[in-house]
Amino acid sequence: MILAVAGFIGVWQAPGVVNDWLVASDPVAVPDATITDGECRARRVVFVECSAHITYEIEGKSLEHDIELMFVDFNTGDYEVDVVRSASQPNRAALSLGLDMLWNRTLVDSTLVLAIAAGGIALFAGGIKSDRSRRLARRESKLDLREVKVAQISPVLGGKYVQFQYGVDRKGGPLLAMSRFGGKEEPYWIDGQRGMALAALPEGASVPVLLDAELKRLDASPPEIATIAVRLKRIMAGA
Structure with missing residues (x-):
């Protein structure tokens, strides 16, 4: 658009x-x-x-x-x-x-024209990276669990876009990505303020996947789900 x-x-x-x-x-x-x-x-x-x-x-x-x-x-x-x-x-x-x-x-x-087009190309490139991460997340690979800060939630037809920060660039600026959720879907919140969520960085990917509350975005086995639960307990305990 x-x-x-x-x-x-x-x-x-x-x-x-x-x-x-x-x-x-x-x-x-x-x-x-x-x-x-x-x-x-x-x-x-x-x-x-x-x-x-x-x-x-x-x-x-x-x-x-x-x-x-x-x-x-x-x-x-x-x-x-x-x-x-x-x-x-x-x-x-x-x-x-x-x-x-x-x-x-x-x-x-x-x-x-150039400024708007550059913004569109940047979002398009970010979307390609996110799609690649989602594909990798559905394969059997090592997942690095990360806490990410949710920057903005924007309602759209049939759902919402969740923008989150997953790191900083070389100049200290935020690295941002967007993930689309369905109308009833929610990110996997790890705090009571709905400000921090859980993401998983698949092996070989550069942008983490923002996990949903029911973990449907991962083809997770019971041991993997158990690992996530342990990680969550550590986060909640302030580890």
Whole structure:
């Protein structure tokens, strides 16, 4: 979904930015153009979204365009705009505001798309690691039991996502992973505050598997379950 949002922003803004760069290469003012439904809205104080419908004539032929712009600006007043077209491609037109903010728009759009896409790729990579850990957990292998801190529980349709911290990176930042639980499923809590849960790191995996309360995520034998019970008693005793 995050990658889809990045793609949507790119598809939404990129054609307008490319069009305005082409207009900016050989601009010609269109003084008799008509601008209707012109509006600019500030979002989150500095992000400005503008839209307008423009109409102009070239050799007796009427041309119309819907224009949408997004840029960063601290201006709180109105904008005065003119219509500008390309001399070599008369069917390409832009607002003077769009040309004035062209570098601004290019940098803002590129940064947004790249930042959102990077976040989506990071989550996707984390999901691949988690899936690999779950596959390894269902094989016969040595499991390293770990206490992990639950950072957040986010309800979703049909269940919930549980985000947990399983370590720190080289810079001291938290290493986070997410695990999906069904509506009636719960993590294997090891404290009364529902803040610490039990996870198992399969041999050969880099991300632990967050265990469910009924241990259905593991193909655990009775001896393994007994080992978990002993470990839990030690944790509860403060060992």
